[in-house]
Amino acid sequence: MNKRWKNSLSHQFVRIMGGFLVVIVLVTIALGLFTHQIERTYETKINDLRSKYEAAIELEDSLNQMFFEARGYLGFRLDSPFLASYEQEKAKIEENISNLEPKLSTDEERQKIKDLENYLVRYNRLFEEALDLVSADNTEGLQRLSRDMGGSDLVYTAKDSIRELVNSIRTDIKETDEELINRLSTIQDLFIAFVVFLLLIATVLVGVMARKVGRPLHELAIASSQVSAGERVEVPHEKRFDELGELARAFNSMVMSIQSNESKLISTNEALLKQREELKVNKEELEQSVKTMNYQTKVLQHRNQLNRALASTLSKTDLLQSIISNLIEILNADRGLIVLLNQNKDYAAVGLKNEMVQRWINHIDDGPALKAITQKNYHIVSRQATEGEAGYHALERSLSYDLYLPIISEGTPVALMCLTRIGTVFTEKEVNEVDDLCRQISLSLDKLRLYETTENERKVTMEVLNTVREGIQLVDRKGDTISVNNQMCSMLDACISDENRKKDFDVWSSTFLGKVDEDYRDVVRTYINRVIKGIKPQESELVYQTNHEVPRFIRMYYEHLHNADKFIGSIFVHRDITREYEVDEMKNEFVSTVSHELRTPLSSVLGFTELMISKDLKPEKQKRYLKTIHKEASRLTVLINDFLDIQRMESGKQMYEKTAINLKPIVSDVLESYIETYKTHRFNIEDTSDHHEILGDTDKVTQLLNNLISNAVKYSPEGGEITLRFEEKNGMIHLHIEDEGLGIPDEAMSHLFEKFYRVDNSDRRQIGGTGLGLAISKEIATAHGGDLTVTSSLGQGSTFTISLPILGKEMDTPKDGGVLIVEDDDSLALLLMEELKASGFDVYHCRSGESAIHMIEKMTPRGIVLDILLDGELSGWDVLKVVKETERTKDVPIVVSTVTEDKQKGLDLGVKDYLIKPYPPQDLSRSVIKALSSEETGEILIPEGAIELGKEQGERWK
């Protein structure tokens, strides 16, 4: 590591740079020190010089001053201050000289000072001589002294000497300054030289580094590009110990590894190339086999499709179509057909027009087809392709081949196929293959036949089941619905077999139980749960009530189904017994009410009788009791009569002996007895009608009037007016019986004509009655083709209105050739009359059998529309009998329109048509028109404007 570090380039670089820096620093310091040294030397020297200079200047000044003082003294001879100043100055000079002397540096200067001192000494001697002269006032001596003795010269010499000294010092200063400047500029030059030297060194170093690092790198770069170019190279600088050496070694090892990998890769690549070649060959082989496979798959697919169709198709058309189209694909044929050899010659074809197929079928007993059928074996016909066939193919393939294939079932040909291929002959292998298929086809056709038969039978069975009036449900062993008939669905307002999910036991049973009234639900649930498990329920049948708005009563029974002693399911039968149930209930109610009604008067009769027997009673009391007994016994009689009446009427056994009667005298007669009995009431008759004749039973009409008038009297206990008012309206006579009595509360109005209903409040308690009077009255009125209605306002009275058909009025001047409608339902009659009138017929309407017979006695109708259940005594059957037995009318066409489902009886009695209500009204008019048109005489023409259908039919029947 250490060695490496020492050898490393970085280390070298650091070393060089370090050295470099050290040199710079040292040289800089040296220069600095040197400069400093120079400056200090200069400073010392210059300071000495300056002080010397100053001392010299001072000496000079003091010298001059001394001379000045001396002259002054000598000049003016004044002993005064000049002499003192001279002495002072002389001392100062001496001081200054001594001051200057140590500062002198050269001998020359010292010499000068010595000279000066000498001068001064001489001057002083002179001056003292002068002084003596002065004191002697010897001016001449003085002058001679000055001029001859050299006084003045001496002065000037001294002055010059000192001046020279000063000047020389000044020169010295100047020289010293110059020297400093010279030295500094030398240093500057030295520094510049050093910088230049540094730059040179740096340049040299960079050159060295470049040589030492850059070149090897460049060489390595060249080597690596050679390697990448795939050349083999000797990597340089491997032996070096610095980073480059490392780089070179790493690079070398990389090169080695790349080179070794490369050789591996090359060998792999070669192997791959080889494999690719093989694969290519394989692929070509595979493609070839795929082509073959595809073809075989296609054939197989079509075989599968055919098989599937054969196995599962139950539609004849679909099956035949599937057979022929798949066979064509399997054989690669161009066209073909299959014909069933049955009555219908059902067929399917591909590539052939229907006319061609028909033609072919027409000639099936001829030529190659016949041959195939009779020989029960296939054969092939080769023939010239027709122009059409060849049109699609190349010219040389101008032969077509027809393959005739009979399908044999139990030795009998059942179908024939013919397949045509253009240009290519059928091989034996192909034909054998198809021949095998023919056996399957034969089986499938058998199955289809069987299915059709079964399906037809099933349809018939379902039809039968649907015509049955009971709801029938068939369930399997698990309780799931197999099928239900229509009645079952309509009975429950829900079909429990429609959708798949509804068939599950849980689903249908909850739907079903949802329709059952809550009170019965649990019982029914238990019942069906037991039955579907094959267990006998406690009751073999039960009756339940539905929760329809108007509840229906259903009797339900079951039957377990067994197949070879194995339980396979159950049948539930639901029979709507609402009517029977209601009749039964009514009967029970009636009996119970009758018994109740009878027991009350009987209690009185028996009770009072017993009291009379067991007690000793006063005669008045006995009489009162007897009266009570009599009254109650009479009430019993009335009750029993009323019971019998209502019972007879309800069971349709009441006989009415109807004759033409005039209502008015009957009303008068009845009223007569009331006028006599009830003096508190006033009775009036008002009459606005011209007709009072009706067809009626006098006794019953009298009973009707009695009931109503006695009610009017009873329910107006305070008396008042009772008015009987005749009114004619729409061919009916209306008799209003008006009282001013208690009136009827609203809530009672709708029950008023019910049996045993009595308006229930205290006002009426006193008023006796059986509660049957109004029910009987209503029965009588309707039995006469009329009605009984009521209007009332409570506390103000009631008006009961009897309406009865006026005799002869409803058939006002009947004409032969009109259509007679015998119908007690006014609205239906009206509808029908309108339709027939619109078709141009004269129409007459009767409500009862009696009036119909009465009418037929007067006229011969063109046709009769007859209801069976009619107002009054006689039924439609009676009318029919009369019509058929009368010579004049026996050929009149009759259409029965009724709720009575007795069609056969009607047809047997010779009616033209028998319509069961309810039906759309157009059906009836259509039927009537049809009946009239088909009348045997053929003379009856459809009137102008007859409805469209009538016209068509009329024409057809002419």
Added chain:
Amino acid sequence: MNARILVADDEEILRMLIVDTLEDNDYEIDEAEDGAEALDLINSNPYDLVLLDYMMPEMTGLEVIETIRAKGNHDVKIMMLTAKAQKKDEDLAKEAGANYFLSKPFSPINLLETVEAILDE
């Protein structure tokens, strides 16, 4: 203190018959013409026995009994008199809370004896 009896029947003749039957025994007898009146009287008077017709206007005898018993009056003895003579009617009456049941037509002597026996209890 004479026993108090209420006779409730909408048929005046029957009320008369019952009253006449019981008249020799010095009972204090009230009459009611319908169910509502009977209920009012029972609620306001302490009767020893109520003879109650089944079929009455306003309120049937059965409804009267049910109302009384529902109000917590279980003391008053009630005899149901009715022309509804079937077993189920008797069961209905007993279930509603009638103590006795007598079907019409009845024997007045029998009624008298029964009433006496009840009041002697």
